[in-house]
Amino acid sequence: MSIEINSVSLRINDMDILKDISLKVKPGELMAVLGPNGSGKSSLIRIISGDILPTKGDVVIDDKPLVEIDVQEQALKRSVMSQSQQILYDYTVREIIEMGWIYEGMRESEINVKNKISEVAEECYVTHLLDRSFNTLSGGEQRRVHFARTLLQINHDYEKVGHRYILLDEPTANLDLSFELKLVKLLKNKAKQGFGILLIIHDLNLASKFSDKIAILYNGALSSYGIPKDVFKSKLLSNIFGIPMDVNPETLRVSYY
Amino acid sequence: MYLKYSLNNKLRFLKKIFQTRYIKPKQTLIILGLLSLLVISFVLGITFGSYNIPLSNILKSTIEPIHKTVLIQIRAPRVVLAGFVGASLALSGASLQGLFRNPLADPGLIGVSAGAALGATSIIVLSNHFVPETLSGPFLLPLAAIGGASGVIILLFLLTKGFKTRGTTYMLLIGIAINSLAGVCIGILTYISSDAELRSLTFWTMGSFGGVTWPLLLPAIIIISFFLFWAMPSSRNLDLLQLGEIEAQRLGINLKKLRFNIVISSAAIVGISVSLSGMIGFIGLVVPHLARLLGGVNHSYLLISSAIAGSSLMIIADLFARVLVQPAELPVGLITSAIGAPFFLYLIINTKKA
Amino acid sequence: MKNNLLIKYFILSLSSNFIFCQNNNNDLCLIATDDSRVVIAGGSITEIFYLLEIQNKIIAVDITSNFPEETKNIPSIGYVRMLSTEGILSMNPSIILGENDMGPENVIEQINNIGVELRIVPEIKSVQGILEKIRCVASIMDVELKATKIIEMKYTDLLVQLENNRKKVSEKNISAMVIYSMQGTSPIVSGSGESGDAFLKMLGAQNAFSSFKGWKPVSAESIIANDPDFIIVTNRLLKRFSSLNELKSHPVLAQTTAAKKNQILAKDGMAMMGFGPRTIECALDVSKVFSK
Numbered sequence: 077m078s079i080e081i082n083s084v085s086l087r088i089n090d091m092d093i094l095k096d097i098s099l100k101v102k103p104g105e106l107m108a109v110l111g112p113n114g115s116g117k118s119s120l121i122r123i124i125s126g127d128i129l130p131t132k133g134d135v136v137i138d139d140k141p142l143v144e145i146d147v148q149e150q151a152l153k154r155s156v157m158s159q160s161q162q163i164l165y166d167y168t169v170r171e172i173i174e175m176g177w178i179y180e181g182m183r184e185s186e187i188n189v190k191n192k193i194s195e196v197a198e199e200c201y202v203t204h205l206l207d208r209s210f211n212t213l214s215g216g217e218q219r220r221v222h223f224a225r226t227l228l229q230i231n232h233d234y235e236k237v238g239h240r241y242i243l244l245d246e247p248t249a250n251l252d253l254s255f256e257l258k259l260v261k262l263l264k265n266k267a268k269q270g271f272g273i274l275l276i277i278h279d280l281n282l283a284s285k286f287s288d289k290i291a292i293l294y295n296g297a298l299s300s301y302g303i304p305k306d307v308f309k310s311k312l313l314s315n316i317f318g319i320p321m322d323v324n325p326e327t328l329r330v331s332y333y
Numbered sequence: 334m335y336l337k338y339s340l341n342n343k344l345r346f347l348k349k350i351f352q353t354r355y356i357k358p359k360q361t362l363i364i365l366g367l368l369s370l371l372v373i374s375f376v377l378g379i380t381f382g383s384y385n386i387p388l389s390n391i392l393k394s395t396i397e398p399i400h401k402t403v404l405i406q407i408r409a410p411r412v413v414l415a416g417f418v419g420a421s422l423a424l425s426g427a428s429l430q431g432l433f434r435n436p437l438a439d440p441g442l443i444g445v446s447a448g449a450a451l452g453a454t455s456i457i458v459l460s461n462h463f464v465p466e467t468l469s470g471p472f473l474l475p476l477a478a479i480g481g482a483s484g485v486i487i488l489l490f491l492l493t494k495g496f497k498t499r500g501t502t503y504m505l506l507i508g509i510a511i512n513s514l515a516g517v518c519i520g521i522l523t524y525i526s527s528d529a530e531l532r533s534l535t536f537w538t539m540g541s542f543g544g545v546t547w548p549l550l551l552p553a554i555i556i557i558s559f560f561l562f563w564a565m566p567s568s569r570n571l572d573l574l575q576l577g578e579i580e581a582q583r584l585g586i587n588l589k590k591l592r593f594n595i596v597i598s599s600a601a602i603v604g605i606s607v608s609l610s611g612m613i614g615f616i617g618l619v620v621p622h623l624a625r626l627l628g629g630v631n632h633s634y635l636l637i638s639s640a641i642a643g644s645s646l647m648i649i650a651d652l653f654a655r656v657l658v659q660p661a662e663l664p665v666g667l668i669t670s671a672i673g674a675p676f677f678l679y680l681i682i683n684t685k686k687a
Numbered sequence: 688m689k690n691n692l693l694i695k696y697f698i699l700s701l702s703s704n705f706i707f708c709q710n711n712n713n714d715l716c717l718i719a720t721d722d723s724r725v726v727i728a729g730g731s732i733t734e735i736f737y738l739l740e741i742q743n744k745i746i747a748v749d750i751t752s753n754f755p756e757e758t759k760n761i762p763s764i765g766y767v768r769m770l771s772t773e774g775i776l777s778m779n780p781s782i783i784l785g786e787n788d789m790g791p792e793n794v795i796e797q798i799n800n801i802g803v804e805l806r807i808v809p810e811i812k813s814v815q816g817i818l819e820k821i822r823c824v825a826s827i828m829d830v831e832l833k834a835t836k837i838i839e840m841k842y843t844d845l846l847v848q849l850e851n852n853r854k855k856v857s858e859k860n861i862s863a864m865v866i867y868s869m870q871g872t873s874p875i876v877s878g879s880g881e882s883g884d885a886f887l888k889m890l891g892a893q894n895a896f897s898s899f900k901g902w903k904p905v906s907a908e909s910i911i912a913n914d915p916d917f918i919i920v921t922n923r924l925l926k927r928f929s930s931l932n933e934l935k936s937h938p939v940l941a942q943t944t945a946a947k948k949n950q951i952l953a954k955d956g957m958a959m960m961g962f963g964p965r966t967i968e969c970a971l972d973v974s975k976v977f978s979k
Contacts, residue, residue: 382773382777383771383773383774383776383777384773384774384776384777385777399776399801402801403773403776403801406797406800406801407772407773407776407797407801408773524903526901541769543769543770543771543772543791543793543794544772544791544792544793544794544796544797545793546793546796546797546800549793655771655773655774658763658765659774659777660747660762660763660764660765660771660773660774660775660777660778661750661763661764661765661766661771661774662765662769662771662774664769
């Protein structure tokens with residue numbers, strides 16, 4: 077039971093975007109994906125979300141090939157937070173968060189939905205923004221609202237769905253230090269509750285501190301994959317990011333300036 | 334007990350169609366307000382006209398036969414048609430603006446109006462030469478217009494490989510191409526037509542609700558209502574679509590089905606409307622914007638309120654068309670364009686900033 | 688003269704038609720049930736009412752009824768092809784008289800359904816057609832004898848002259864073109880089957896552009912190629928130019944025989960092509976110039 081990425085390759089216009097990637101996102105685990113810009117991290121998330129098909133290999137979610145799961149069921153099983161989107165019309169924050177509520181026409185009562193919206197709004201510190209217009213928010217606030225929506229999407233009571241996963245593509249962009257930390261802590265918490273989490277992030281120290289597994293992508297290939305202690309080696313990181321990096325083997329803290 | 338159960342069932346059905354869960358209390362009030370406006374405009378539309386029928390007579394039901402005929406055979410079908418056409422244009426405008434995520438989208442945009450117009454003009458110009466006498470009749474023109482609109486949709490369907498493969502930008506571009514293609518064909522028809530045909534053609538493209546009869550109107554009402562209800566349940570999905578097409582798909586939306594529902598229903602109601610009343614501009618553009626200004630942008634509210642507001646606005650516009658220069662009348666398209674064109678300019682200038 | 692007698696006979700035979708065989712044309716010209724309140728859609732019919740001096744029965748006219756001037760004071764029901772049922776009915780007419788381009792069709796249908804008397808007066812675009820139109824209107828309005836007298840008094844001489852001129856013109860083998868308006872720099876010209884073409888036939892002239900049907904824009908080159916001896920334009924078109932001279936030197940027309948010989952005429956569009964009584968007078972005017 078997990079999201080299995082089996083030897084996935086992606087070629088677009090004769091360019092190798094991803095080369096033979098195999099990973100596993102397990103329920104109860106927070107996996108961080110690291111790598112420089114253009115290393116193929118976002119493409120990986122797009123493949124797992126079903127936006128694009130891999131050229132080779134496949135994705136299996138809980139023993140079922142992704143291509144055989146219909147979009148509605150996928151949406152109940154995993155939510156995706158991608159990099160920022162522009163929204164044309166003036167929706168309120170509450171409406172945007174509610175868009176994560178896709179559990180339509182089954183058993184939920186109105187009050188239940190309201191409670192859940194308040195719950196995720198509180199978790200993401202946007203309760204005071206609920207009645208504002210989304211387009212008037214700052215970049216960081218908008219990220220938090222999208223994050224709340226992503227959480228709401230899998231916060232339903234439909235048990236048949238089984239394990240649930242959250243995929244996040246740089247959710248901490250635009251967030252200040254305090255919210256960045258709060259968000260990652262929250263994700264860690266969600267992992268403890270049993271969600272499987274795949275997180276693309278740039279802050280190496282947050283990754284090493286909070287993730288259970290780390291995958292490092294470099295030029296479309298998986299250059300390292302394992303628990304933080306095995307992956308965080310000064311030499312490896314220095315090679316990949318192209319600047320000298322020093323990893324403290326005890327705390328796994330990285331210093332690079 | 335049973336009664337309560339069946340009532341609940343019916344309510345659930347309505348809830349499903351209108352997605353009432355997402356309509357806020359304030360919006361419910363606005364919708365009720367618009368509904369009463371619709372009732373008022375309907376009453377005004379029925380009461381006033383170039384033929385003077387005293388209101389007191391209607392109320393006392395002491396109506397002379399000629400008055401009754403004017404009311405029931407001439408004025409009522411006209412007001413009803415105006416209402417349905419207004420609702421059609423506004424609803425398809427609102428849903429296309431949602432589908433294309435473009436505040437300037439209009440039923441004319443994807444080429445459906447042009448297709449319907451082409452169908453109708455071909456029949457006006459060519460029927461004298463090619464259609465046998467026995468086939469022509471009051472239904473020929475509407476059928477040709479629906480045929481033209483459907484032709485455009487089938488073309489759209491084929492070119493976008495079943496509304497599936499390409500993005501909506503691609504579809505918009507095809508719409509523009511179809512529009513100009515239809516324009517060329519109408520131009521050619523205009524050229525080969527003789528004087529009388531040409532003039533009825535130009536006047537037909539300006540739009541009017543005059544001369545509609547119940548036998549023509551009733552089938553149109555049934556089809557339009559069917560597709561109005563068809564479009565409504567898509568409102569929630571249109572909201573999600575505003576997050577972006579990829580995002581919407583990740584939220585479990587079947588994009589292909591959504592595009593199909595919106596495009597088909599828009600095409601059908603616009604095609605029928607154009608065939609019965611000619612091309613009437615700007616209602617599909619202006620009304621959804623007014624509705625958004627009034628009460629909000631969520632489509633579960635927007636689609637209903639646009640349909641109702643479009644309906645009453647069109648009835649009022651037609652009332653003006655009928656009484657401003659009575660006993661003659663103006664093409665109703667003139668009145669809607671006079672209001673709509675400046676608004677359109679305002680929108681273009683304002684959206685440039687964003 | 689022999690001609691003179693023939694025409695008189697022709698007119699008399701027409702008027703005797705009213706009396707002896709009313710069904711000659713069809714039911715459209717039968718006497719009206721109630722002719723007290725007439726709505727007219729079509730300028731030629733309004734002209735006929737004034738000719739027959741029964742204009743007091745008119746309660747509303749369409750906008751092509753612009754002659755004589757007094758028609759301006761009569762309520763207007765709009766354009767003859769784009770009428771409104773309710774607008775017409777609001778005038779409470781006892782009978783509606785229209786030309787054959789009256790419309791739209793569904794409005795005519797509605798009026799028929801309601802049962803207000805509606806007559807579409809037959810139109811043949813010729814001298815005889817105009818006389819028959821007068822006869823038909825007179826028959827509907829029950830003023831046949833008066834009509835016969837007026838036609839005899841007013842038109843006998845005109846018709847004789849027109850007939851004589853027509854012969855002269857056809858012997859001279861004159862070609863002409865009728866321009867309705869200019870679309871940009873392309874003149875809109877009458878092809879065959881149109882009222883402009885019919886007007887030229889009344890004069891005995893040949894239409895330089897009979898090769899196509901309908902009103903069409905034509906190019907400068909095809910005008911030179913067809914080289915009409917005469918050009919007739921509408922007064923409305925002439926208004927766009929300061930004078931006939933300026934129109935004559937317009938590059939599109941300047942190379943024609945008509946322009947070179949100063950043979951461009953401007954006439955009122957409705958008088959020329961409305962095929963009411965005025966068309967006879969207008970045709971005579973033009974034929975005088977053509978036959979000179």
